[in-house]
Amino acid sequence: MTFIRAYLRASTKEQDAGRARGDLEEFCRDRGLTIAATYEENESGASLHRPELFRLLRDSKPGDILLTEQVDRLSRLSDKDWDQLKREIKAREVKVVALDLPTSHMMLKTEDAFTGRMFDAINGMLLDMLAAIARKDYDDRRRRQAQGMAKAKAEGRMKGRPEDAERNEAIIDMLRKGQSWNTIVRATNCSRSTLAKLAKRLEGTEAAAG
The missing domain is CATH 3.40.50.1390 (Resolvase, N-terminal catalytic domain)
Known part of the structure; x- marks a missing residue:
């Protein structure tokens, strides 16, 4: 069976x-x-x-x-x-x-x-x-995140705790799939300000890719 x-x-x-x-x-x-x-x-x-x-x-x-x-x-x-x-x-x-x-x-x-x-x-x-x-997508995201963090650090904008790269990667994936902000907030327990930053980051990435 x-x-x-x-x-x-x-x-x-x-x-x-x-x-x-x-x-x-x-x-x-x-x-x-x-x-x-x-x-x-x-x-x-x-x-x-x-x-x-x-x-x-x-x-x-x-x-x-x-x-x-x-x-x-x-x-x-x-x-x-x-x-x-x-x-x-x-x-x-x-x-x-x-x-x-x-x-x-x-x-x-x-x-x-x-x-x-x-x-x-x-x-x-x-x-x-x-x-x-899936692995290439994971590697590409990690590389872009590292580049963004390095740039922010070089410009003196890096403050507070380092971002949760694993969680943020998952949030961006959910945004890419069209899930609502309310659904994402409930699933990941992230703040709306963090979600807004990640949505803006995704828009910038897609604009650059397009």
């Missing part, structure tokens, strides 16, 4: 790791499926220190489904760490299904062996691509 195991992750303790629970439940409900277990944690996607993710894998039997909202919830890892995580997933014979990877949804259906192997190969390539994009 195949079990669907939901994995929910947020980067910092100020964020709500369970915010996507409803989306995952609706996804399964629309397909007549049920989530058997949920694993939730607040850990960086750039680190392999993911106790709940590895507990999920230990609990899994061959053929079980690891269901997540987005591939970047699973990995913003370096190539070396991503390869290590993939080996663990493959060794457990767990299938990864992500809401933002439509081809992976086919893994929920019973297919013949040939079709199953074909989708395994396709999803493996797409997972690698999306994981690489």
Whole structure:
């Protein structure tokens, strides 16, 4: 019997790791499926220190489904760490299904062996691509933040506590996805003044990129 195991992750303790629970439940409900277990944690996607993710894998039997909202919830890892995580997933014979990877949804259906192997190969390539994009996005943001902090320090504008780069990265990601300010404030416990600064920073970054 195949079990669907939901994995929910947020980067910092100020964020709500369970915010996507409803989306995952609706996804399964629309397909007549049920989530058997949920694993939730607040850990960086750039680190392999993911106790709940590895507990999920230990609990899994061959053929079980690891269901997540987005591939970047699973990995913003370096190539070396991503390869290590993939080996663990493959060794457990767990299938990864992500809401933002439509081809992976086919893994929920019973297919013949040939079709199953074909989708395994396709999803493996797409997972690698999306994981690489997620890591590049993470590295680019960290670099821009470091450049901004260095510039502010050089201009004498750096005062008070250093910014929470991990949290601010997550907030900018939520802004980019179009989430409301009220939702972001509730999920991250940040002030509206901080949110306004990050929204302005995002506008500047997108304007420069455009």
